[in-house]
Amino acid sequence: MPVAPPRPLTPAPTRRLMLALLAAITVTAGTVAAPAASAAPPAPPAPLGPTVTRTDQAPTGYTVTFRYQAPADVQQVHIYGDWFYSRPENIGCQDCGDARPPAEWQPGDVAATPWHTQAMRKGPDGVWTFTTPLPAGTFRYAFTHDCANELATGCALHDDPANRWQIQPQYPGAPGAVRSTIYVPASRKFPTYDTGYQAPVAKVGRLESRRYPSPLSTNPAGVHDIVVYLPHGYDPNRATPYPTLYLSHGSGDHSTAWTMQGVAHLILENAVKDRAAQPMVIVSTDFNGLPGGNEGYVNELRDNIFPFVEQNYHVSTRAQDRAFAGFSAGGSRAYTIMYNHTDLFGYHAAWSAGGPAATPAQVDSMKAVTGGIMIGTGLQDRLGNIAENSQRNAAALRAAGVELDEYNVPGVHTWHVWRPLLDHYLRTLAFRATTTGLDVTRSSAGGSRQTKVTATATVDAVSTSASAPAGRVDFYAGDTRLGSAPVRHGVARLTTTVRGELNAPVVARYQGDKLFNDSHSDPVDAR
Missing domain, CATH: 2.60.40 (Immunoglobulin-like)
Known part of the structure; x- marks a missing residue:
């Protein structure tokens, strides 16, 4: 009869377990087996400041998360940003409209005032966070601490320490409290605005905060401030001197505004990259603390700013190599210059300013401008009927025989209007004649x-x-x-x-x- 095979000394399940353990552990003679690998270290905390995330989801295809460390005794933090929207036809006055947050953005919307605060949430790590979709473009924002007013009226505004602008106000009491900005690219899947001309660029020049002697200045007394942008590749020994673009801010701002909020230097470098503009020096001026109104500002340009810039930088001293542009109160100054002092600049631009009617003598002066003249506004700008008055004045000048470029865009009295106006000026008029x-x-x-x-x-x-x-x-x-x-x-x-x-x-x-x-x-x- 057949002989039964011998029984294993160890039960099969136990033997299989031992074989598996032996296969999983390698022991070298004379050594002790290495301990099992330790658990992976915890992920580092998310950085403070804004983070832009591509989502490819409606309504804009991008979100931005803001992380902010407030003082420990603050009970509530709100974010305050210029990203509220309205249908153009619903804006019947300044600071009115739909005022919809960006989560409710719709195609055809314009960025409208006023801003509103939005509550942030405090996490277990003590950091306040807020996430919102945003359309394409450059946005300003700040934070409030324990502020109950939805419009932040009467509340202190705090910029983002993790995203602070590189040039801060140059003197105590300088206006312009909001000093943090963020850029959001355009989504191909959910297109919003064509704002690639504002995008950060790899090749950027140098921003300089300069103080120059000014016998006219009352604040600061005897000196005044400008911000100078030297374009990428600026060569102080170039065979030909650079042209110069002089910019004026509006009420409530100062000399940092055009580069911090207006990103003028990025708009320039994008135009240069596209071979639509040539490199130029940008001088952002400050009309605060200058007596004499518009004429006092003109005196400051001619007697103090021009000499300082032309002595310290490799720029031309000829009028046809200077361009001027200003918005709002700066647009009022632009009208004074193009009406009464056309000989100071070859190119003129007045934005978001109604402008007075020109006299026959002023019309004759404007006809003699060697470069070009631009007038523009936001089409829904109801501040003092600016949109209507700007278009009326442009039509009157054309009827009088003045050749000018009128360029208007959807929007109100905001940087969302002045950035595209500057881009148009650089790509179609300034230094192109x-x-x-x-x-x-x-x-x-x-x-x-x-x-x-x-x-x-x-x-x-x-x-x-x-x-x-x-x-x-x-x-x-x-x-x-x-x-x-x-x-x-x-x-x-x-x-x-x-x-x-x-x-x-x-x-x-x-x-x-x-x-x-x-x-x-x-x-x-x-x-």
């Missing part, structure tokens, strides 16, 4: 039945520039197009043959390029 001269000769060709025409156009930039105009020039004899020629080293030359005599004057029309605007010559009779 050209002149086109023309010389025409003719000779007989093939008897009296043909005329050989040589037209030579000279295209020059009105303002200083490290590059020359490029592109093409079209040549016309009356309504007849003779042909076109490329611009090389500022010259475009066309030689062609026409039938019969050349009876009409010739005009050269420069088409412009990405850096320079078009221009045309006066009609010239062939010699």
Whole structure:
């Protein structure tokens, strides 16, 4: 009969367990087995400040989480940001409208005032947090401590220590309490606003806070402040000096406003990156503490600011190499300059300001501006009927024969309007003007039945520039197009043959390029 196999000395389940343990543990002779690995260390706490997160979810495709460490005795913290929205048609007055928070953002909304506070939540770590969707763009924000007023009226505003602007107010009592900003990119899945021109850039220049002598200044006495931006790659020994853009803030701000809140330097560098503007020096001025109103500000520019900037930086001293722009109260100053002191600047821009009617003498001065004039506003700006008055004034100037660029955008009296106005100014007007001269000769060709025409156009930039105009020039004899020629080293030359005599004057029309605007010559009779 068959013999039964021997029984194992250890029960099968126990044996399998031992084999598994032996397979899992490797023991080296003469050593003790290594202990099991310790648990992973806890994740570090989230950083303070704002964090932008792409969600690809409605309504904007992005959220921002703010983390803020308030003093221990604070019982409630609110965030105070310029991100409330309204349908344009519902804004019937300044500081009114739908006032919807960004979680309720809808396509076609405009950012509207007033701001409102939103409650933050205190976590177990003692950090106050708030998360909200935000559309694309640059936003200002601050925090309130134990503030019961929804509009933060009468409450102190605290900037974000983890996101503090690099240049703080230069003197005690300088207005402009909100000094923290955040940029949110655009979502492809949930497009909101085209604000890529405000985005941070890899190649950025240098911001400088400067104090200059000012016998006119009463605060600070005897000195005054500007913020200077030197563009990326600024070369103090460049063969050609840089053009200069002078900017004025509005009421309640000072010289840091245009770079901190307006991100003017980023708007410039994005335009330069796109080859839509050339590098320039930006000077952000401060009209606080200057007596004499608008004329006192003009005196400060001419007598103190220009000399200081032109002595300390490699910028041109010619008027056609200076541009000016201001909004609100700064727009009022811009009108004073373009009406009464057009000789100080080659380019002028007045934004979100109604402007008085121009006299015939002021109209004549504006017609002589060598560069260009821009007027713009937010279309729903009801502060003193600014939107209506700005458009009325622009129409009156055009009717009087002043050539100007009117550019208006949806919005009220906020930075969400002034940033796109600056972008338009840089990409379409400032330091882009050209002149086109023309010389025409003719000779007989093939008897009296043909005329050989040589037209030579000279295209020059009105303002200083490290590059020359490029592109093409079209040549016309009356309504007849003779042909076109490329611009090389500022010259475009066309030689062609026409039938019969050349009876009409010739005009050269420069088409412009990405850096320079078009221009045309006066009609010239062939010699």
